[in-house]
Amino acid sequence: MQHLEALARRFSTNNLIGCALKVATILENDGSIVQLNPLQDFAYGELDGKTTARIKALDRFMQGASIGARLSPVIHREMWEKWILLAGLGAITCLMRGTVGEIEATEGGTSFVMNLLAEIVAIVAAVGETPSTDFVKEAQQQLTRKGSPLASSMFRDLLSGRDVEVEQILGDLICRGEQVGLKAPLLSAAAVHLRVYRNKIAASR
Template identity: 50%
Template sequence: MRLLVVGAGATGGYFGGRLAQAGKDVTFLLRPKRAAQIREQGLTILATTGEFTVKPQVVTADQLRPEYDAILLTVKAFALEAALADLAPAVGPGTMVLPVLNGMRHLDVLSERFGAGAIPGSLCKVATTLDDQGRIKQLGPFHQLIYGERDGGITPRIQALDAFLQGATFTATLSTHIMRDMWEKWIMLATLGCVTCLMRGTIGEIEAAAGGVEFVNAVLEEILTIARLTGEAPGAAYVEETRKMLTTKGSGATSSMYRDLMGGLPIEADQIVGDLLKRARGAGIATPLLGAVYANLRVYQNRLEG
């Protein structure tokens, strides 16, 4: 199997780097400046288990051919449209496109462009960031890719992908309920992003504030209602695990959206929060807290764009 990884940022660089380290046939699709940097210096990952550098295969958009079995799409959700034009020449008749973007709206965009059959479900769980030298720093020990056919079937192509992804240090999991898995991640990610961004603090700081736990639980309940009525209901154990994580005393946990916001970077407000609101309004679900968070995030984003 041949895999194309779109982007060598915090997420794509981490998983692609791990696969390259394991000797898998991996190529990175990069912008010319990033491609030149990695060709010269390699791709360095500051993992929790130690630092390593690989020199992977690199291409730019003008060099692409439809010769890949799978494409791992790791760009930020607001960069999806621009990435589609770059990666389109790499998509052949049997190519799978595996997006690990936040939210769910990207599935519709990709299905419209390449056909629903080309887009299995997929998600990742990892905490990484890109430093000012272009190195990828792993912030926590967890690192998992989860993937599966959207109808839950076990097909030859998904089995081949699963075999390819095994043995690369991170946890690779073939799921027969990937849509529920994706909704569960969205629930956790959206709640974490909403509360940390609005309160401008860590989970531990929010928990320690008067009314903090009640606020977190109220936001979570609004998002759970949207999932149950418009998407896939999460498992009871997952809900309680998420609730516990979001209210842990002394926790330093934040969201990637919070880290981007504090760094003055663009954020995925529309994809993580706005799309939930759109689904809620379509179903007549009242979401006053989610609406307040989204307005707050749009003020920030509008200021950047303006």
């Protein structure tokens, strides 16, 4: 969410429109981006939820492309919800070095996932917008699904020896939680794990 805050300071919140894109991709060594499956969701809307002339015009324009575009009256909440899923999947798979299904199949795996996800949801509810009950339920199911090959792009980058966005995805969230007195030991452990990894790859260059 830092980019929204930076833009708001420079141009004011009135000049911003929210967006949340969900798509599974992988970065190849040659720099090309490959979409892993056809599923995609591209939501956008006014941050205050209003239906303005400009957002209706944008929606009409976006409907001309088959990219799963949709106008959302709760885009700000959806952006926070995406961060929950992004941070949760990234922290879980990177710290445990496995896919969702591999973690679920391990003793204590599901409990670990549920506890880490609860830390993230608590931070977002305190500093952002409380996620919907349906979203949290779906996230819990998605991150504990038996046999699921799901893994985060951050985990795929880690396995490939690439840099990872630990501060943007995990560090910023931890910092926001600390500012309101919330501790997140499991999320913090994942962040430290990835910082050690980053230091190692930086030293090898």
